[in-house]
Amino acid sequence: MTIKRCLMLVTAAGVLQIAAPAVADSDLFVLTIKDHRFQPEVIEVPAGQKVKLLVRNLDATPEEFDSHDLNREKVIPGGQEAIIFIGPLRPGAYRFEGEFHAGTAQGKVLAK
Amino acid sequence: MSRWLRNARRRIICLSAAVAVPLLAGAFTPAAADFKVLSPIVTKGEFEIESAGSVTRGRHRDGEEHQSYTTSLGYTFTDFWQAELEGELSQEPDEGLKYAATNFENIFQILPQGEYWLDLGLLAEYSRAKRAGANDAVEFGPLLQKQFGDFLTTLNVTLEKQIGSRSEAGTEIGYGFQARYRWWPGLEPGIEVFGDMGEITHLKAADRQAHRAGPVLFGTLRLGNGGKIKYEAGYLIGLTRNTPDGTVKFLLEYEVAF
Numbered sequence: 001m002t003i004k005r006c007l008m009l010v011t012a013a014g015v016l017q018i019a020a021p022a023v024a025d026s027d028l029f030v031l032t033i034k035d036h037r038f039q040p041e042v043i044e045v046p047a048g049q050k051v052k053l054l055v056r057n058l059d060a061t062p063e064e065f066d067s068h069d070l071n072r073e074k075v076i077p078g079g080q081e082a083i084i085f086i087g088p089l090r091p092g093a094y095r096f097e098g099e100f101h102a103g104t105a106q107g108k109v110l111a112k
Numbered sequence: 113m114s115r116w117l118r119n120a121r122r123r124i125i126c127l128s129a130a131v132a133v134p135l136l137a138g139a140f141t142p143a144a145a146d147f148k149v150l151s152p153i154v155t156k157g158e159f160e161i162e163s164a165g166s167v168t169r170g171r172h173r174d175g176e177e178h179q180s181y182t183t184s185l186g187y188t189f190t191d192f193w194q195a196e197l198e199g200e201l202s203q204e205p206d207e208g209l210k211y212a213a214t215n216f217e218n219i220f221q222i223l224p225q226g227e228y229w230l231d232l233g234l235l236a237e238y239s240r241a242k243r244a245g246a247n248d249a250v251e252f253g254p255l256l257q258k259q260f261g262d263f264l265t266t267l268n269v270t271l272e273k274q275i276g277s278r279s280e281a282g283t284e285i286g287y288g289f290q291a292r293y294r295w296w297p298g299l300e301p302g303i304e305v306f307g308d309m310g311e312i313t314h315l316k317a318a319d320r321q322a323h324r325a326g327p328v329l330f331g332t333l334r335l336g337n338g339g340k341i342k343y344e345a346g347y348l349i350g351l352t353r354n355t356p357d358g359t360v361k362f363l364l365e366y367e368v369a370f
Contacts, residue, residue, distance in 0.1 A: 050226070062157070064338065064369050068297045071259060072225065075157045075369045085226030090261075099369070100338050 027051045033076070034058045036101035047091040047111040056081040063105060067096035070109065087111070146182055146200075147306055147348065147361040149266050149290035152233025152255035154194040154221045160186045160367040162196075170350070170357025178356070179203040180212070192221040200239075214240045219255065231257040235270065247276040266290045271312065282311030292330055300330040304346060322355040324348040339368040 027046075031053055032039045045051045057063050057076040065074045065084060076082045086094075089111035098105025147166050165181040179202065186196035195218050202212040217237040225231055233255035241248050253270040268288040274280050286309065292302030305325040310316035328346030335341065344363040350356050 062370070064155075068294065068332075071264060071294065073153075073155050075155055077157075083224070085224060087226075099334075102334075102336075 029053050031055045031107070032058055033063050033098060033105065036063070036098060036104045038096075038098065038105055038107035041107045042110055043107065044110045044112055045087065045089065048088050050085060050087045053084040053086060054081060055084060062100065064099035065096060066099040067094065067109075069094040070096060072096070073099075146180060147288070147304070147359065148344075148363065149288040149304060150219060150233075150235060150255050150268055151266060152219070152221055152223075152231050152257050153225050154188045154192065154219055154233075155369060156188050156191045158186075158188045158194075158367055158369045160184075160196075160365055162186065162363065162365040164344075164361070164363040166359055166361045168356035168359045177203075177205070179209065181209075182215070184215075184217075186217075194219045194221075211242050212246070213242055216240075229258070233257075235268065245278070247274040247279040249274050262294050264290075264292050264294055282313060285309050285312040285315075290328070292328075297332045297334070302328050302330060304328045304348065306348065316354075319352050320354050321352055323351040324355050324359055325351060326359075328361070337368075339366060341366055 027049065029043055029045055029051055031043060033055065036059060043053075055065055055074070055076055057078055057080055060078040062075055062077045065072065065076060065082070067073075070086050070089075072084055072086060074082050074084055086109065089109070091111050094109040094111065096107050096109065146164055148164060162184045163182070164184075165179070168178045181201045182198050184196045184198035186194060188194040195216070198215040198217060199211065200213045200215060201209050203209045215237055216239075217235070220234045220236070222232045222234060223230075235251065235253055235255055237251040239249045239251065249272055251270050251272040253268065256267045256269075258265050266289070270286050270288075272284045272286065287305075287307050289305045290302060292300045294300055303325065305323070307321060307323040309321045315321070326346055326348040328344055330344050331342070333341045333343075342363075342365040344361070346361050348359040348361060350358065
């Protein structure tokens with residue numbers, strides 16, 4: 001019984017993933033990490049809708065995208081990239097930083 | 113094959129292995145409740161050392177105090193799999209503190225965080241009992257999370273099955289719920305509710321179930337070297353006559369990502 005229920009859960013998760021609407025490519029925003037700084041440091045996104053941040057780490061060392069305001073935390077190894085989904089956000093400013101180089105890697109998402 | 117299909121296949125294979133290995137390993141005891149609500153979100157490359165505990169006082173089936181403490185080491189190996197090895201000490205009435213169990217906990221993040229309406233993960237845990245007469249156990253269930261504005265809510269539903277020659281036949285169902293206000297990193301006030309409802313096919317009468325709820329403080333303190341200290345402290349009040357009057361819970365964790 002328990003194995004059957006477990007399989008049902010896994011199946012349900014798959015159905016949920018397929019059925020849910022994906023974020024459109026037009027809602028993709030690119031953020032770059034270079035010399036332990038985010039570029040751009042302020043990124044404008046539309047308020048009230050889900051958007052996708054593509055974070056490219058051009059440095060050789062890893063960086064952790066960290067934002068309490070956005071409730072997101074993601075380690076991006078050197079030379080790699082990661083997708084981070086955020087929103088829908090209320091209009092306002094949401095700070096984020098590079099946890100490993102917080103002295104320089106600071107940025108802000110502006111939802112308008 | 114699409115990236116989603118490849119990822120889903122890898123996740124299902126890992127999950128199946130985590131459930132199947134303990135089942136094949138043979139004998140199995142339910143772990144003491146650690147009053148911890150688990151997030152479905154994992155961060156690849158994160159290492160953590162955690163210490164948690166709970167002390168219950170007052171009205172209880174045996175009218176005595178119970179204590180349980182755990183210490184664990186965890187690592188997140190992939191974008192979707194975190195594993196934790198945990199040692200558990202507990203004190204039963206008229207006994208000293210004894211090593212009770214070794215737990216192997218796995219969290220599988222099923223959906224990318226924030227992509228869908230709900231974040232979903234799965235828990236699969238094997239608990240190897242050390243106390244004489246106790247049974248090993250497997251525990252698994254969904255971990256659900258949803259943010260509503262500044263409030264982050266998380267629900268764990270767990271199914272626990274004892275394994276071994278003296279094990280109980282049924283599968284127990286329980287839950288843990290947490291709602292926290294994301295005020296500032298160092299302090300997030302919230303509430304937690306935990307319950308054990310009995311066997312999934314024969315739920316206990318409501319007043320014989322164990323439910324407790326109360327305020328909990330959460331927080332994260334940054335250490336400047338990429339490391340973080342996380343804490344939880346709370347007091348849970350018994351809501352039924354089969355639940356202790358009060359439970360003090362705490363958790364302290366050091367985590368660092370590589």
